[in-house]
Amino acid sequence: MIEIIPAAVVTILISIVSGGILWYKKESRILQIKGVHPEQATPGWKGRFRSSPAPPVVSEGKVHCIDPATGFVLDTLQADTSATIQSKIGAAKEAQISFKATSWEQRRRFLKTLRAWIMRDMEVLARIACRDTGKTAIDAAFGELLTTCAKLNWTLANGEKVLQPETRNLVQLVVCAPEHAEALTRDKRIAHITFIGSDRIGRAVAAAAAPQLTATTLELGGKDPAVILPGTNLEFFASMFLRACFQAMGQNCIGIERWIVPRDMTEALVNTVQSRIASLKCGSFLDDTRFGTQKDIEDVVDCGAMINDARFDQLESLIEDAVKQGARLLQGGRRLQHPRWPLGFYFQPTLLVNVTKTMRIAQEELFAPVFLVMSYDSIQEAIDIANGTVYGLGSSVFGSNREDCLRVADQLECGMVNINDFGISYLNQGLPFGGCKDSGFGRFAGPEGLLGLTRAKSRTEDIAFRWVQTSIPPVVDYPVRNTNQSWQCTSSHSLSFTRIGWPCIRYYEPTYHRVV
Structure with missing residues (x-):
């Protein structure tokens, strides 16, 4: 029996480890997704030219998309209204309920899938950026592709320690005329606004968010x-x-x-x-x-x-x-x-x-x-x-x-x-x-940026939960019996706690309770 037990233990351990590895591979494997390849980004595509002068970006409830490099008309989109914006906010809010229950492994799998898709379709994405903004593919590689992959890599390596990112349905795309923007910035269901743009518009966003006390991060203009x-x-x-x-x-x-x-x-x-x-x-x-x-x-x-x-x-x-x-x-x-x-x-x-x-x-x-x-x-x-x-x-x-x-x-x-x-x-x-000054406030990216999208919750408990419980000393209990004795008690305790700390309280690292 003495010789059999170690072998059995080893077999059990191997089975557990093997099963764990297989489970981990299953849970973390990359999903196969098919990206959208718009025809406007395909080689040889030619569109009709825009009118001259250039039409307004938004008119008659439509968003007019034009290739800045050629003047080709890319598409015309239906602009969001206050009603559709409200609907999208509701959908995102509802999706967040089920999102809370997802594990970090599920979210890691999503991020790995997203990264694999970007790497696989890098040329297509560069073409889309070129056609949409008029920039070069080199500019797109530096400005969009490399930085997005860098963000995903950092989040995969550190996100579990700091913050878990979003999954499907939490992301809603809003495209609207300026007069409908406050349907988004003034909605109480929006927990945090990150705005990137000019200092003039940044001030308007902050003013719209202020009555609801909505947290904001503003990355505004610069003169580097x-x-x-x-x-x-x-x-x-x-x-x-x-x-x-x-x-x-x-x-x-x-x-x-x-x-x-x-x-x-x-x-x-x-x-x-x-x-x-x-x-x-x-x-x-x-x-x-x-x-x-x-x-x-x-x-x-x-x-x-x-x-x-x-x-x-x-x-x-x-x-x-x-x-x-x-x-x-x-x-x-x-x-x-x-x-x-x-x-x-x-x-x-x-x-x-x-x-x-x-x-x-x-x-x-x-x-x-x-x-x-x-x-x-x-x-x-x-x-x-x-x-x-x-x-x-x-x-x-x-x-x-x-x-x-x-x-x-x-x-x-x-x-x-x-x-x-x-x-x-x-x-x-x-x-x-x-930045600082008129370049805005708050940070995105890095741990500071991710933590800025959370609500910190402090939690305390007695160090020996069953045997030591906090109580109010009789000398300071209501109604107070003797004010002089009450002062002597509280002042001496204040000095003691300042010198030695709180002996019966467990200290916790901050808990970042909820993604907003």
């Missing part, structure tokens, strides 16, 4: 600076500089808008980037390249289109005003009449030098392909220029000495700073993303 320190290797970082400015044609929350450089290095910076900016080619990535057409085309598209032309007049006015005040326009500065796509929304890649902090163009968010160069004479002046706007979203510091870079980074008023880089604070979805 890049402080270039003396001795920086401009040739080495030139490619970084160009990508930081012209990624997605400057329509980029993490893009750099102001290049703050030592005065004696200004011309060197200009000479490093000017010819490369002049050579940038704009076009439709789906119609002017081999990637999009799958034909033997050698054309290169560096930059896509702007999302629309609504701000072209303002951009041209700001540039003209800066030139009148002494700035030098070395490249671009106006809308681009594309020879092949006259109905596309293009703006010339622009290089503007000798910009000062008093110019409007140095203060207002551009969200456009404009490379602004500002000169400084001292490190403190560089910091003052960097902090000298109402915004405080992201920033970069470039230099050859780590201590100098850190010293400047610590003094920048912003939510994120990247040393000798740009945008890594966004690509790494394990880090909190957000």
Whole structure:
């Protein structure tokens, strides 16, 4: 018997472990799903051209979708009304009831499936992004695909410790005209609003949410600076500089808008980037390249289109005003009449030098392909220029000495700073993303972002539940018998608890009770 028992135990353990592994594989296996491949994103697709001037985005209850790079009409969608928005909120609220009962393993399986789908259909998704926004596939890879996968990876690795994400039916898509937006932002059933957009609209969202005391996270505008320190290797970082400015044609929350450089290095910076900016080619990535057409085309598209032309007049006015005040326009500065796509929304890649902090163009968010160069004479002046706007979203510091870079980074008023880089604070979805000042408040991504979507619940109990129970000492029981003795008791206990802590109370880590 002595020899048989260990063998039996081993057999049982092997069976348990094997069964557990098989169960885990079954529960965590990736589901096979079929993604939607819209014909507008297929090679060779041609649509009818939009009218000129461009129609309103929303009119007569319809949302008009246009490819910004070509002017092709993509589709016309039915806009949501206040009634349909209310219905969608109700559906999401009802779905949340069953969602609460799902396990983390079920949610992990969903996230793995979503990640596998993105990786499998990466090219299709890039094509959709190109057609929908006019950007290039490279911009889509950086802006949408890579960051989404990074967010999924981080959540899969850390979500069980912090927060579980949503499953089917919790996500509702609302597309509506501005006059119906408050049906969403003023609804009491909405527990949290995360808004990404301009500071003007962000204020309106916050005002609409305030009467219901709805929690909000606002990621608003930016005027991100890049402080270039003396001795920086401009040739080495030139490619970084160009990508930081012209990624997605400057329509980029993490893009750099102001290049703050030592005065004696200004011309060197200009000479490093000017010819490369002049050579940038704009076009439709789906119609002017081999990637999009799958034909033997050698054309290169560096930059896509702007999302629309609504701000072209303002951009041209700001540039003209800066030139009148002494700035030098070395490249671009106006809308681009594309020879092949006259109905596309293009703006010339622009290089503007000798910009000062008093110019409007140095203060207002551009969200456009404009490379602004500002000169400084001292490190403190560089910091003052960097902090000298109402915004405080992201920033970069470039230099050859780590201590100098850190010293400047610590003094920048912003939510994120990247040393000798740009945008890594966004690509790494394990880090909190957000800003300060007029760039908003709160964070998304990282543990701070996920915890911001929860309601923390504190819980206490006696350390020995059955044998030690909290009671009220007679000397402080109501009605109080002797006020002097009551004070002596409470004051002495306060001093004791301050010195030694609460001996009979178990301390708990915060419990983040509910996803909102």
